[in-house]
Amino acid sequence: MNRIFYLLLLVVLFVSCESGNSDNSKEKNKVEILRTERKFAEMAAKDGITKAFLYFAADDAVLNRENRLIKGRDSIKAYLENETLTNIRIKWNPEFVDVAKSGDMGYTYGKFYFSAIDTSGQVISFKGPFHTVWKKQPDGTWRFVWD
Numbered sequence: 001m002n003r004i005f006y007l008l009l010l011v012v013l014f015v016s017c018e019s020g021n022s023d024n025s026k027e028k029n030k031v032e033i034l035r036t037e038r039k040f041a042e043m044a045a046k047d048g049i050t051k052a053f054l055y056f057a058a059d060d061a062v063l064n065r066e067n068r069l070i071k072g073r074d075s076i077k078a079y080l081e082n083e084t085l086t087n088i089r090i091k092w093n094p095e096f097v098d099v100a101k102s103g104d105m106g107y108t109y110g111k112f113y114f115s116a117i118d119t120s121g122q123v124i125s126f127k128g129p130f131h132t133v134w135k136k137q138p139d140g141t142w143r144f145v146w147d
Contacts, residue, residue: 029099033106033134036142037094044090050080058135058143085116085124092130104136 036056044052053063054077063070063079070079092112099106109132115125133146 025103026099026101029103029106029136030097033097033099033108033142034094036134037097037108037132040144041092049088049090050077050083053080053147056144057147058137058145061143061145061147063147084119088114088116090114094132106134106136106142108132108134 040052040056043055054073057073057076059073060071061073061076063076065079070076090112093110094108095110097106097108110130111127112130113125113127115123118124130147132144134142135145137143
C-alpha cells in the first residue's frame with residue numbers, strides 16, 4: 001500500500017511541476033509576442049510599413065487586404081512597393097494576446113488607425129480592429145503569418 005501511495009504522490013508532483021512550467025512558458029511567450037508586436041508597430045511608424053511588414057513577416061505570411069489574400073513575403077513586397085498612397089501613417093496597439101498550448105502559435109488583436117494621401121491629394125483615414133497571427137520560427141523569433 002505504501003508503494004502505491006508514493007507512486008501516486010510522485011505522479012502528482014510530476015504533473016504539478018509540468019503544468020507550472022507550461023504556465024510559465026505560456027506567459028513568457030505572451031510577453032515575447034507583445035514585445036514583437038510593439039516593435040513591429042514602432043518600426044512601421046519610424047521606418048515605414050514596407051520595411052516593417054517585410055521584416056516581421058514569415059516567409060509564408062498572408063495579408064488580407066481589400067478582400068484579397070496576398071500570399072508569401074515576395075507577393076507582400078510587390079504589393080507594398082506598388083502602393084500608390086503617400087504619407088502613410090499607421091498606428092496600432094495590441095489589447096489582447098494568447099498563445100497555443102504547444103507554444104508555437106499565438107495571436108493578438110486590438111485597434112489600428114490609418115491615414116494617407118491618395119493620388120488625387122485627398123487625405124483618407126480610417127480605424128478599426130486588427131488581428132495578427134504569430135508563429136514561432138526555428139530560431140525562436142516570432143513572425144506574423146496572418147495580418
